[in-house]
Amino acid sequence: MPALFLALAISSEICATISLKYSHGFTRLLPSVIVVIGYVASFALLSQALKHIPVSTAYAIWSGAGTAVVAAIGFAFLGEGVNVWKAFGIALIIAGVVALNLGGAAHS
Incomplete structure (x- = not known):
């Protein structure tokens, strides 16, 4: 159940962050409500x-997964440019989350 809570937390954060772009500085009601x-x-x-x-572990997964997915959505659907350095940065985030999980699993 904790993993489900974490997955839902990540999904909610991703939806809120993408909606933040569409809120246009909180000037559009529906996206602003979705953000909150x-x-x-x-x-x-x-x-x-x-x-x-x-x-x-939880915060690293929450923030890392959220960051990586939002970046991927930006690259794939929002017309944001991607280059080698951006891709490398996302890979480092994922590697960091994996490393924290491996370190946590050894001490559990």
Whole structure:
């Protein structure tokens, strides 16, 4: 169940972040409402996951996965440019999350 809470927290954060772009500085109502609801839901779900997952691991997964997915959405669907350095940065984020998980698994 903690992994489900974390996955839902990540999904909520991704939806909120993408909606933030479409809120145009909170001047559009529907995307602005989605931003607020998405971030509140994300933090509420993350707090539930933290009852069973160490904060270093949960936060790294939450922020890293969110960052990587939002970047990929930006590259694939929002017309944002991608280059070798951006791809390398995303790979480093993923590697960092994997490393924290491997380190946490050894101490569990």
